[in-house]
Amino acid sequence: MSLVVHKYGGSSVADAEKIKNVARRIADVRKSGTGVVAVVSAMGDTTDELIGLAHSVSSQPHPRELDLLLSTGELVSCTLLTMALGDLGHEAVSLTGSQAGIHTDTSHGRARIDRVDTARMQKELAEGRIVVVAGFQGISADEDITTLGRGGSDTTAVALAAALEADRCEIYTDVDGIYTADPRVVPEARKLDEIGYEEMLELANYGAKMHPRSIELGAVFQVPIYVASSFNQTPGTLIHGNADKKQMENRIKVTGIACTTNVAKITVRSVPDQPGMAAALFEPLAQSGISVDTIVQNTSEDRTTDISFTVSGTDLPAALAMVGDLTREMGAAGMVSEANLAAVSVVGSGMQHTPGYASRMFRILADGKVNIDMITTSEIRISCIIKEEQAQEAVRLLHRGFALDQE
Amino acid sequence: MSLVVHKYGGSSVADAEKIKNVARRIADVRKSGTGVVAVVSAMGDTTDELIGLAHSVSSQPHPRELDLLLSTGELVSCTLLTMALGDLGHEAVSLTGSQAGIHTDTSHGRARIDRVDTARMQKELAEGRIVVVAGFQGISADEDITTLGRGGSDTTAVALAAALEADRCEIYTDVDGIYTADPRVVPEARKLDEIGYEEMLELANYGAKMHPRSIELGAVFQVPIYVASSFNQTPGTLIHGNADKKQMENRIKVTGIACTTNVAKITVRSVPDQPGMAAALFEPLAQSGISVDTIVQNTSEDRTTDISFTVSGTDLPAALAMVGDLTREMGAAGMVSEANLAAVSVVGSGMQHTPGYASRMFRILADGKVNIDMITTSEIRISCIIKEEQAQEAVRLLHRGFALDQE
Numbered sequence: 001m002s003l004v005v006h007k008y009g010g011s012s013v014a015d016a017e018k019i020k021n022v023a024r025r026i027a028d029v030r031k032s033g034t035g036v037v038a039v040v041s042a043m044g045d046t047t048d049e050l051i052g053l054a055h056s057v058s059s060q061p062h063p064r065e066l067d068l069l070l071s072t073g074e075l076v077s078c079t080l081l082t083m084a085l086g087d088l089g090h091e092a093v094s095l096t097g098s099q100a101g102i103h104t105d106t107s108h109g110r111a112r113i114d115r116v117d118t119a120r121m122q123k124e125l126a127e128g129r130i131v132v133v134a135g136f137q138g139i140s141a142d143e144d145i146t147t148l149g150r151g152g153s154d155t156t157a158v159a160l161a162a163a164l165e166a167d168r169c170e171i172y173t174d175v176d177g178i179y180t181a182d183p184r185v186v187p188e189a190r191k192l193d194e195i196g197y198e199e200m201l202e203l204a205n206y207g208a209k210m211h212p213r214s215i216e217l218g219a220v221f222q223v224p225i226y227v228a229s230s231f232n233q234t235p236g237t238l239i240h241g242n243a244d245k246k247q248m249e250n251r252i253k254v255t256g257i258a259c260t261t262n263v264a265k266i267t268v269r270s271v272p273d274q275p276g277m278a279a280a281l282f283e284p285l286a287q288s289g290i291s292v293d294t295i296v297q298n299t300s301e302d303r304t305t306d307i308s309f310t311v312s313g314t315d316l317p318a319a320l321a322m323v324g325d326l327t328r329e330m331g332a333a334g335m336v337s338e339a340n341l342a343a344v345s346v347v348g349s350g351m352q353h354t355p356g357y358a359s360r361m362f363r364i365l366a367d368g369k370v371n372i373d374m375i376t377t378s379e380i381r382i383s384c385i386i387k388e389e390q391a392q393e394a395v396r397l398l399h400r401g402f403a404l405d406q407e
Numbered sequence: 408m409s410l411v412v413h414k415y416g417g418s419s420v421a422d423a424e425k426i427k428n429v430a431r432r433i434a435d436v437r438k439s440g441t442g443v444v445a446v447v448s449a450m451g452d453t454t455d456e457l458i459g460l461a462h463s464v465s466s467q468p469h470p471r472e473l474d475l476l477l478s479t480g481e482l483v484s485c486t487l488l489t490m491a492l493g494d495l496g497h498e499a500v501s502l503t504g505s506q507a508g509i510h511t512d513t514s515h516g517r518a519r520i521d522r523v524d525t526a527r528m529q530k531e532l533a534e535g536r537i538v539v540v541a542g543f544q545g546i547s548a549d550e551d552i553t554t555l556g557r558g559g560s561d562t563t564a565v566a567l568a569a570a571l572e573a574d575r576c577e578i579y580t581d582v583d584g585i586y587t588a589d590p591r592v593v594p595e596a597r598k599l600d601e602i603g604y605e606e607m608l609e610l611a612n613y614g615a616k617m618h619p620r621s622i623e624l625g626a627v628f629q630v631p632i633y634v635a636s637s638f639n640q641t642p643g644t645l646i647h648g649n650a651d652k653k654q655m656e657n658r659i660k661v662t663g664i665a666c667t668t669n670v671a672k673i674t675v676r677s678v679p680d681q682p683g684m685a686a687a688l689f690e691p692l693a694q695s696g697i698s699v700d701t702i703v704q705n706t707s708e709d710r711t712t713d714i715s716f717t718v719s720g721t722d723l724p725a726a727l728a729m730v731g732d733l734t735r736e737m738g739a740a741g742m743v744s745e746a747n748l749a750a751v752s753v754v755g756s757g758m759q760h761t762p763g764y765a766s767r768m769f770r771i772l773a774d775g776k777v778n779i780d781m782i783t784t785s786e787i788r789i790s791c792i793i794k795e796e797q798a799q800e801a802v803r804l805l806h807r808g809f810a811l812d813q814e
Contacts, residue, residue, distance in 0.1 A: 016463035023464075053483070056423035057430075058490035065493070065501055069486035072479035076460070079476035083465035086472070094472055099550060120550075143506060143527075 003035040003125070003166040007135065007157035011174040012230035013077045014044035022172075022230060023084035026130060030090060035125050037164065039135040039157040040081055042073025047150075063108035067137075067147045071097070074134035074153070082132045092130040095120065097137035097145070102156065104138035104146045110289065111138060111146035112213070113155065116163035125164075133160065151211035158214040162221035169223050171210070172230035177237035178208060180404040181257040185392045188405040192255070194238045199255045199349050202381040206345040207258035215239065253357065254348035254402040259395050261388050262313040263293070263341040265373065266323055270304040270333035281307060281326055288322065290315045294343070294376040294385060304333070308374060310385060313339050341373065342391035345383040346398060358382050364401035370394045410442040410532070410573040414542065414564035418581040419637035420484045421451035429579075429637060430491035433537060437497060442532050444571065446542045446564040447488055449480025454557075470515035474544075474554045478504070481541035481560070489539045499537040502527065504544035504552070509563065511545035511553045517696065518545060518553035519620070520562065523570035532571075540567065558618035565621040569628035576630050578617070579637035584644035585615060587811040588664040592799045595812040599662070601645045606662045606756050609788040613752040614665035622646065660764065661755035661809040666802050668795050669720040670700070670748040672780065673730055677711040677740030688714060688733055695729065697722045701750070701783040701792060711740070715781060717792060720746050748780065749798035752790040753805060765789050771808035777801045 006026060013019050022038075030036050042050075050069050054061040061069075078094045085092035101117030124131050135153025140146050148155050154171060161169035178200065179189040195203075197219035204210040210227070218225045218239060228236025271277050278297070285292055295309040311319045316339055327335050351357045358375075361382050365372060370393065374385040386394055399405065413433060420426050429445075437443050449457075457476050461468040468476075485501045492499035508524030531538050542560025547553050555562050561578060568576035585607065586596040602610075604626035611617040617634070625632045625646060635643025678684050685704070692699055702716040718726045723746055734742050758764045765782075768789055772779060777800065781792040793801055806812065 016460070019464050050483070053423070053487060054490055057426050057487045058494045060494070061490045062493050065486045065489045068482060068501055068503070069490075072482045075475060075479045075482075076457070079472045080460060080464045082472045083461055083468045083476075086469050087465045087467075094475055096475070096552075145503075 001033065001035050003037070003164060004029065005037045005039065005157050005161040005164070005166045005169045007039040007153055007169065007171045008041065008081075008230055009153070009171075009173040010041040010044050010046070012172055013040055013081065016080075019077070019080050020084050023081060023088055025172075025230065026085060027088045027090055030130055037121065037125070037131045037133060037160055037166070038081065039133045039153055039160060040074060040077045041135050041153040043077045046073040046076070064144055067108045068145045070147050071134070071137040071145045074136050078132045078134040085130055085132070090130055091128055092132055093124050094132045094134070095124075096134050097156070098139035100131075100133045100160070102138035102159070104140055104148070106140040106142060106144070106146065108144075108146055110149040111140065113138060113148070113159045116159055118163050121160070121164065148213070149211070151209070152213075154211040154214035155217060158217045158221075158223055158225060161223045162217060166223070168226055169218070170226045170228065172228060173209070174229065174231070175209070176229035176232065176234045177227055178203065178239070179256065181395050181399045182207070182259065185259070185395050186257070186399045189399065190405065192237050193235070194240060195255060196349055197239060197241060198380055199347055200239045202345065202347040202378065203256055203258045206343060206347070206381065206383060207260050208256075253351060254346055254404060256347050257395050257398045257402075257404065258345040258347055259391050260343045261391055263310050263343050263385060263388070264313045264316040264337060264339040265308060265310050265341055265385065266316075266319060266335060266337045267306055267308040268323065268327055268330070268332050268335045269306050271307055272331050273303045273305050277305075277330060278307065280330055281323070282309075284322055284326060285319060288318070290319050290322070294374055294383065296374050296376070310341070310343070310374070338373075340388045341385050342388040342394075343383050343385055344391060344394045344398060345381050346402065347381045349380050351380055351382070360401070361398065364397050365394060368393065368397040370397070408440065408442050410444070410571060411436065412444045412446065412564050412568040412571065412573045412576045414446040414560055414576070414578045415448065415488075415637055416560070416578075416580045417448040417451050417453070419579055420447055420488065423487075426484070426487050427491050430488060430495055432579075432637065433492060434495045434497055437537055444528065444532070444538045444540060444567055444573070445488065446540045446560055446567065447481060447484045448542050448560040450484045453480040453483070471551055474515045475552045477554050478541070478544040478552045481543050485539045485541040492537055492539070497537055498535055499539055500531050501539045501541070502531075503541050504563070505546035507538075507540045507567070509545035509566070511547055511555070513547040513549060513551070513553065514696075515551075515553055517556040518547070520545060520555070520566050523566055525570050528567070528571065555620070556618070558616070559620075561618040561621035562624060565624045565628075565630055565632060568630045569624060573630070575633055576625070577633045577635065579635060580616070581636065581638070582616070583636035583639065583641045584634055585610065585646070586663065588802050588806045589614070589666065592666070592802050593664070593806045596806065597812065599644050600642070601647060602662060603756055604646060604648060605787055606754050607646045609752065609754040609785065610663055610665045613750060613754070613788065613790060614667050615663075660758055661753055661811065663754050664802050664805045664809075664811065665752040665754055666798050667750045668798055670717050670750050670792060670795070671720045671723040671744060671746040672715060672717050672748055672792065673723075673726060673742060673744045674713055674715040675730065675734055675737070675739050675742045676713050678714055679738050680710045680712050684712075684737060685714065687737055688730070689716075691729055691733060692726060695725070697726050697729070701781055701790065703781050703783070717748070717750070717781070747795045748792050749795040749801075750790050750792055751798060751801045751805065752788050753809065754788045756787050758787055758789070767808070768805065771804050772801060775800060775804040777804070
């Protein structure tokens with residue numbers, strides 16, 4: 001029997017009517033003879049409400065407790081969807097992350113899936129049931145509930161599809177696919193019929209709304225991922241491995257423009273130019289869970305160096321407190337920081353074979369009077385750190401400049 | 408180290424301020440050097456809201472799904488209380504029913520605790536932590552989440568106190584103890600300093616607000632249970648074994664008046680007077696989870712008999728559907744039913760040794776023009792089924808008639 005994994009985001013299960021709508025969509029697939037495992041996020045803004053509740057009783061909620069609290073959001077939506085399927089005459093069963101056999105490490109709030117024990121899911125599927133799994137969560141070796149980080153239900157879905165060897169993973173959300181840029185910012189943005197994992201990973205890391213880990217998993221296990229709307233039948237975007245190859249052959253250079261806001265920059269000035277300084281700076285940040293993005297190091301002539309890096313604006317206060325201490329220990333001259341920045345990126349799998357894309361990006365931004373603060377590149381991406389207030393304009397300029405509005 | 412189990416009901420953890428208040432109460436006990444395991448119910452009306460949500464997506468929510476849904480209410484309150492304790496500088500850890508080792512049978516919605524595996528709790532207590540356990544829930548041998556029925560957190564608390572051999576179990580609620588009658592109905596009702604398990608069990612079965620199974624467990628394992636308010640320091644009521652003996656010696660006859668409303672009566676008429684008829688009637692009801700209370704069978708001269716019994720008004724429609732079929736199968740003449748009844752009970756451990764209590768009860772009700780529909784008695788209780796609209800007046804008449812307002 002063919003098997004698909006569906007994933008429904010929070011806006012798709014925000015109220016009773018939407019849950020019943022999702023139940024009907026799943027029932028239609030099941031009636032056609034295909035097995036279905038459905039992964040659901042928490043209803044609407046539930047996760048934010050639970051975080052608010054936590055902060056109403058504690059200034060610094062313990063990560064372990066926060067994980068167990070947040071995991072309840074997905075339990076509610078997954079039991080309700082299961083009940084709605086029952087009302088449509090289908091045998092369905094809800095499973096917690098733990099019951100679904102999703103084993104993770106112990107990093108509360110950003111746990112990684114170690115393995116999926118599919119025995120219970122296989123048993124329920126073999127008995128003809130639709131399996132509804134609470135997304136975003138798993139269980140650690142300590143038998144504590146963990147969560148995978150914001151957007152983690154995408155990763156749950158792809159991990160289950162890989163473990164169950166499903167035919168494909170379908171991510172249903174409130175947008176109808178992957179676009180060349182955010183359509184709310186660039187009205188002429190085009191929907192992509194297909195995209196490769198690598199390009200999608202760069203888009204997901206730099207602005208598009210999927211959990212990056214889900215794309216990585218999809219690439220490793222070659223799970224085709226279909227992204228579409230839960231509210232209509234408009235064709236969506238298929239993320240799959242052949243798209244990578246096809247695009248390279250066709251030499252379509254730029255696939256899309258991504259944008260991340262709420263970026264902050266910290267510069268440590270006049271760091272002694274000795275081995276081990278970067279490690280001394282970044283190891284403590286990593287250990288306390290602060291994710292560092294772009295890193296730029298400028299060599300200078302006086303045997304010292306400036307190190308600049310970006311973090312999420314949310315992590316800035318914690319990062320500053322830590323870096324202040326480290327600056328003294330390292331014998332650096334001091335530090336400066338800047339908030340309210342954004343990262344705009346040009347993503348495309350053909351870029352690494354073709355010179356001139358970076359200079360074209362810088363020219364487009366310069367002509368638009370957008371000042372570039374930092375630059376970083378990967379094989380298939382060029383990113384510029386700019387002022388947040390210029391981010392939307394920069395995305396529009398780049399979309400037009402690279403002619404993405406034309407097929 | 409001495410150890411107490413606290414239980415806080417839904418009204419005691421209804422919002423952030425109340426949760427912080429509970430955290431301070433627990434912290435005070437912990438500071439005195441006593442180990443604490445706290446069991447919590449869901450916040451305020453959460454359970455009712457979740458039931459409403461279930462009925463918004465399904466006309467008949469599956470009991471297994473409903474249990475997993477309802478279990479989330481206690482997870483939320485127990486993680487929030489744990490966070491609040493952390494903010495007061497105490498090491499605390501929340502445990503789900505499953506993590507706390509509460510193993511139950513598979514009767515969803517009214518599961519019974521089979522055993523408590525205390526290993527995880529013992530480990531956390533040994534490390535000096537306050538353990539906060541989600542009440543009302545456990546895990547079945549199928550690894551499914553079960554709930555213990557309304558008020559089940561009382562039972563969780565007493566079961567944990569028994570398994571951990573705690574010094575006592577303290578139930579904190581929105582009333583400050585056990586009264587001779589409901590103080591909202593009888594203003595002159597007196598609070599009892601102590602009461603025996605047996606009397607409390609009759610009170611709990613017939614109106615007082617504790618889960619009857621919790622009293623049974625307390626009696627079996629001789630766990631002293633202290634019932635008091637979570638909002639003040641007023642002394643409460645201690646339920647313990649010595650109170651049974653003491654009251655028998657003192658020959659205090661009547662301890663309190665209990666009242667249950669929402670009672671319905673079904674009478675099956677002209678049942679053939681053959682062996683097995685009662686079993687044929689009540690076995691199917693029990694199997695479908697309908698709890699039958701008072702049963703009265705009137706023998707007659709024509710080799711047929713009338714069987715009357717009471718059920719909760721909530722179960723009446725389901726019971727009628729089932730009994731209608733059974734009536735035909737049994738060859739009975741038909742059935743009649745009556746809703747909006749109440750059970751008023753006189754409870755007291757001295758009654759079984761002293762004649763005349765029943766007749767005195769019937770006289771008091773007769774003088775108050777309260778008609779008695781059915782009568783049932785136990786060793787320490789006499790109950791009368793009357794019209795619901797006369798229930799409050801009957802409780803006041805009996806409280807005065809048995810001089811319960813006097814010490």
